[in-house]
Amino acid sequence: MWHGWIFAPSVESVSEVLENLPDEYVVLKDLVLPEGRITFDYVVAGPSGLFAVETKDWTGEVKCKGHDWFVGRKRVPSPGRPAQIKAAALRKTLVHLIYDGERTVPAVAAVLTFTDPEVSISVSAPAVPAMRLEELPSFIVHYKTSEVDESVRAGIVGHLVSFPSRPKLRRRRFFGMKARSERRAVA
Numbered sequence: 001m002w003h004g005w006i007f008a009p010s011v012e013s014v015s016e017v018l019e020n021l022p023d024e025y026v027v028l029k030d031l032v033l034p035e036g037r038i039t040f041d042y043v044v045a046g047p048s049g050l051f052a053v054e055t056k057d058w059t060g061e062v063k064c065k066g067h068d069w070f071v072g073r074k075r076v077p078s079p080g081r082p083a084q085i086k087a088a089a090l091r092k093t094l095v096h097l098i099y100d101g102e103r104t105v106p107a108v109a110a111v112l113t114f115t116d117p118e119v120s121i122s123v124s125a126p127a128v129p130a131m132r133l134e135e136l137p138s139f140i141v142h143y144k145t146s147e148v149d150e151s152v153r154a155g156i157v158g159h160l161v162s163f164p165s166r167p168k169l170r171r172r173r174f175f176g177m178k179a180r181s182e183r184r185a186v187a
Contacts, residue, residue, distance in 0.1 A: 014055055020137045026157050030166035038089050039166045045157050049145030050108040052087040059116045064123040080128035083110035097159050106146035
């Protein structure tokens with residue numbers, strides 16, 4: 001059956017792992033920036049800063065040095081570059097929304113996490129921090145992008161919550177001839 005290929009179990013495991021963060025942290029899932037072109041798997045806001053978490057369901061042996069990535073022996077495009085671009089776009093959006101945002105909104109740290117429990121990760125001087133899923137909460141708590149004052153964090157979270165979220169992925173359906181003609185009649 002095709003539903004075996006849906007990645008929902010790993011996504012749920014990310015949510016479950018992030019639930020282990022202390023209460024001061026807010027986790028937002030499937031966030032979309034207001035202009036609608038940039039989506040985030042997870043955004044985490046807490047006393048240690050802001051984090052744009054990108055999840056990868058890669059399997060096998062993953063190696064990284066800087067922006068050079070390999071899965072097995074195959075070189076793959078760097079997931080770090082898009083993650084950095086997304087993190088910068090999030091900060092830019094927040095800076096424009098918050099009074100004195102350039103001074104008060106901290107840098108947003110891009111983070112890559114690998115959800116497959118069997119993945120082997122070897123990183124050397126990564127351009128973007130990369131880790132196994134179970135390492136993510138500890139990393140977020142201990143990696144200080146910058147200290148974020150509670151009132152500033154509350155304002156940032158207020159804006160983040162107002163952003164739309166990505167619609168859930170839906171399975172493609174097969175529509176027979178009757179269903180197509182009914183859709184034309186409705187349209």
